[in-house]
Amino acid sequence: MKSLFLVSFLISTLAFAEKLPERIASKYVVVSDKKKENVPDGTVRLKGTIHVSGEYFLGARVSTPNAQNFAEVNGSGTYEMYLSPSDTLVYFFKAGLEEIVVSDYDFKEGHEVIIDFYPQIHPDVIEVEKPVIYLYSDEPLTATVNLESKGDMTFTYPEYNEGWEVQVNEDGNLTDLISGTEVPYLFWEAEMEAFDFGDDPNGAIEGFLIHTDTTVAFLENVLEQMGLNSTEAADFITFWGPRLIEEKHAFIQFKVDLEYAQKIAEINISPEPDHMKRIYMVFTPLESEDEIDFDFIEQSLKSFERNGFVVLEWGGSKLPKSSLYKAI
DSSP states (O other), rough: OOHHHHHHHHHHHHHHHHHHGGGGGGGGEEEEEOOOOTTTTTEEEEEBBBSSSSSTTTTEEEEEETTTSEEEEOOTTTEEEOOOOOOOEEEEETTTTEEEESSSOOOTEEEEEEEOOOOOOOEEOOOOOOOOEEEESSOOOOEEEEEESSSSEEESSSTTTTSEEEEEHHHHHHHHTTTTEESSEEEEEEEOOOOOOOOOOSSSSEEEEEEEGGGHHHHHHHHHTTOOOOOHHHHHHHHHEEEEETEEEEEEEEEETTHHHHHEEEEEEEEOOSSSEEEEEEEESSOOOGGGSEEEEEOOOOOOOOSEEEEEEEEEEEOOHHHHHHTT
């Protein structure tokens, strides 16, 4: 496994070096290069600091191309390693951060070289998982549904084409008028850049901190508050329950209605529904409750009326910890 990682690391960094030979130079600074008596013969001591906000440097490494010489970046963002005077390339690497190449450097035997790296944070890509759209009507009707996702749609069922056109039946089942497929709901997924949790107008983060052994009871409670019926709640819990209980703790927030449209996708339905509810759950996994070192308020959730032409949509995403900390 270790050898596979090193091969993958080498390939990716070499490819990166070929693409960005000039621009990368601005991403690191040679602080000093001096002869030192305590550097062992036949070696070069390389050390420095990774300058990036927060703790994004954790798990990063600095390495020579063959990965025989490398250093793990410590909790203070510093590294130290020894290499050969014959080495001319050094790489900084960490998933989620840009790779940086120090190329054609003249490392001299017995010298201590201090190189600081200044990587940029790449935006995290998240999965927009299983948004499903239920449509109900007291009387049969034909509806068109159009989405404007904030990301790239990766799968739809029935096939989305330029929108869905469906027959809405009194029992809640839908018939896609293009394919003739009968479905209980419309399904779509997408990929998009991660967004943060956000706060309320008073600047407080809203949400719920749960130990995941309470997942089912928690979801049953909040979904009932938001007006989901037993079938919709069961669909939600059987999809998201297994994902939540994989973690020890989770901070959870619901993007509802307007915020759903602003963050995930806008929706246009004709004829206009009498009542519509859109619910999007985001969560960040946590090892311990102690990781939440800020004050938050429990999110207030409301139900909606269910008569006439009614639309309900739900979906969700697992967000990185950076999305949570950016909201603080």
